[in-house]
Amino acid sequence: MAFSKNQSEVDEGLKGELAKKGVVVTTINQLYNWGRQSSIWPMQFGLACCAIEMIATACARYDIARFGAELFRPSPRQSDLMIVAGTVTKKMAPQVVRLYNQMAEPKYVITMGACSIAGGPFIDGYNVLRGIDRYIPIDVHLPGCPPRPEALLYGLMELQKKIQSQEIETTEWYQKGMKREYPVPDFGPHGLVPKFNPEVWQPRELDHRKDKYGEPILIGRKTKAPDLDAPLATPPVAQPPKPQTA
């Protein structure tokens, strides 16, 4: 079983850790992480379609309360986890970044759904931000359009694993001079200024989609408008496609 194997791996790590740091620090770490991972309070913050699946996750059938995460807080000050559920548009992005900045440490972000990860199906829109990770760091990406409620629970479990692996001495929020607030972008004449924060995100080196189609899909910008004034000829019968040659 994968589960038991995992357990033994943790134990191996634990042994090494015990040898290095001693019992007290390790136990405190475990207690601290256990406490945090089993009471993640998400922010009640839905953007689009995925938000409905997020609500469904909180409802009877999937019951996110079993993970200690049922308390959806409307205020960012009281929440530990921001589930970015839905398309982040350019008009909304500054607000999302501001909400992230307002959250108290420790804070985590799950991007739920293709749209919030990279723009998803709406990637070519003029008002769609291609991934909220351009401005804030993300802990767990959860693809799907929209992901099933079970998938959100799986994402939450992934986050719990991440929390488990953190240590008090090295966590970001106890470090001196650690910057965990990210500047909020402004509205520009054609999009957001800046387009991304290079400290958080940089363009992917290999981008097939861009290489192949150019940036927006714009499948051949049309140059000839239909002439509706023209007298109606006999309606042309839609031509059946050519037979495929296998």
Add this chain to the structure above:
Amino acid sequence: MIFGTGIIKGMLVTLKAFLASYFKGPHEGGIFTVEYPEKRLAEKERFRNFPFLLYDQTPENLRCVACDICAKECPPKCIYIVRDFDKEGRPLKRPAIFDIDFTVCMNCGICEEACPFDAIFMDHEFEIAGPDRQNKMLYHRDDLLKSNEYFNKIRPTDAGAIDARRREAEEKKKAAAAQAVKAKTTQPQPEPPKT
């Protein structure tokens, strides 16, 4: 004037629901929760999440012929295909690169619908999550490959129908070939008149 009868009635409904949760089944008003990681809902056969590529028997024997139809039909254009070439530079009927960007895919199932070779299908796997989106969420050909047995397991009805159809087509082809061979051996075909 409020008597509160409506409120009391409402409270009774919740009380009834609370008591029913101990005695009744999930569809009669009892506990409706599916405790996900341990228990799972029965998978619907047509459930579609992300696409996968199908191969027969061995992974080298994949059905995709790199015709690029799915890439063109894909509404958000998340599929990228490059045809494979042999050493002499002749195009082969298989993809060298077949990438699907899971961060763009919208799970619509149009690739499956449009594929003329029964090569791409929608998977039931939904437990995909991770911290790295730039590299891990771009699925390459080898990550996407799944066997026909797997397909038969997750979607028996569709897989059965497709297999039967393919077998039939193959037999027809074989029979036609046999017929042609037979015709050739027994009676040489007259050459078509040149025009």
Add this chain to the structure above:
Amino acid sequence: MMEKMFEVQDPVNHDTQTLQVNIGPQHPSTHGVFRMNVVLDGETVVSLKPVMGYLHRNHEQIAENISYTASMPYTDRLDYFNSMSNNFAWALAVEKLANLDVPERAQYIRVIMAELTRLVNHVSVIGFLLNDLGAFFTPVLYAFREREKILDIFEEVSGARMMCNFLRFGGIKRDLPAGTLERIKEVIQNFPKFLDEFETLLTKNEILCMRCQNVGVLPAELAVNASITGPMLRASGVNYDVRKADKYSIYDRFDFKIPLGQTGDVYDRYYCRVLEMRESLKILQQALRDIPVTGEIISKKMAPFVKAPRNFKPPVGEAYGRVEAPKGELGFYVVSDGTPQPWRYHVRAPSLINLTILEDLCIGHKVADAIVILGSIDIVLGEVDH
């Protein structure tokens, strides 16, 4: 001295300042990313300006650059509660454009799916309305339990819970799997029981009555003039339903009534939805009774394009197809230029247009009522902002 301290000023000529409050875009009661720019005098709404666009996903621009069939999954994401009715409207528009006919069985399946969608939508909307009223999450739990049962059917039929992408021009994508009709029947049989329970929980609840009755009254003339559609129009007592007016698809074969409200307040809107669900159940029962056992599911004209949707090129022309979506009249205006992509694609989004009178309804009410009125309009931001 003491008397002076407690001297009460003239309550009528109280010198107060108005207060400007932004509700949203991140606010639990705005149903997504919607902003209301409210000016308050005390707690009374003096002016209210809706600000939208926080979910403007450029639906129209994208649809003008992809093929007709490829727009189908995008329409799912317009009003993400009701993907089937969105599909239906888009399919109707293109069928008008290309002059396609739809086989009998497909028509029935379309109607069944559209009416199931109406159940899903109305039940969730009532849940959310109660959420806005302060009955936090309990009605939603009941509503979503029922919703899940119907979503199971959608998943079985189309493969996805919310984004069904099931209808095609001239028919539907696939025939129903074996045994689905029985399961639909089962759900429909149990649904009235749930509705009764839901109504016992809510309809005569004194708090609900007090909060909803005579709040946000919409007069019939204003409703028609402001192009309000859907349950909201009918709650004001206007007998207009696209299903009856246009008789699209096969709705003329079913016997159902149009529930009408009397005062046009929030309570009527709530109750109209409950009654509409009951009428939907009637339609469903008749459709399930009459549905042909087997038959074509896609018209012969479209059959060659099933495997190659990109080759589908409707003739030059324009068409406007509309359906009675759960939120109101959903229309698609499409202009074809004879290429695989439409020249113009426009969505007549009921949620957006129903918001026109939000300010009129809210003025004079308390800010808490403004939230309830917004909830009763039943908006989905995906559709408002398309």
Add this chain to the structure above:
Amino acid sequence: MNLQEIQSKIEAALPGIRLKPVRESLLIEDAAMLPKVAAFLKNDPVLALDYLSSVTGADYLKYLESVYHLYSVEKKTGPVVLRVRVTRDSPRIPSLVPIYRGAEFQEREAFDMYGLYFENHPDLRRIFMWEGFEGFPMRKDYEQEDSEILETADIEWLDRHGAKVPEGMRKKAADLKAQGKRAVAEKTGKSIE
């Protein structure tokens, strides 16, 4: 009542109006006449087109267009489709809001997306995009920004906020500025067709 009858009826009631049937619709050649036609259609006891279903802007390259779908709630008939054409240089159309309240948001939408300027509209602002957005994104000649190339404004902003910017990006932005260009998204690859 078919289109021809409606046309002759309008022509009889409003002398001097020029109408032209386009497919299933009536093109009002003088845009300024639109409110009169709409008011006539709304108040006419036979037609009673009291419900404006949809207002659509459209770009036909040579001209911009606004299309109106009118229905009758009272008689349950419709649609009667009206269309108005204006030039790209002066896209001024009289607003229908005084007659149909339902046009309010749809006209704002057409203004936002196509730059159709509706005169007498009570509150003509952008509805979906923010104030300060330049251009009309649904017009066929709108050029989208390239979202992966930083421009000088971005670099200045990042410097102001103390963010590190890689040298390559700085250089690219400077190059663009020297050429006097915007980072516009282009079709680099071959067409999909």
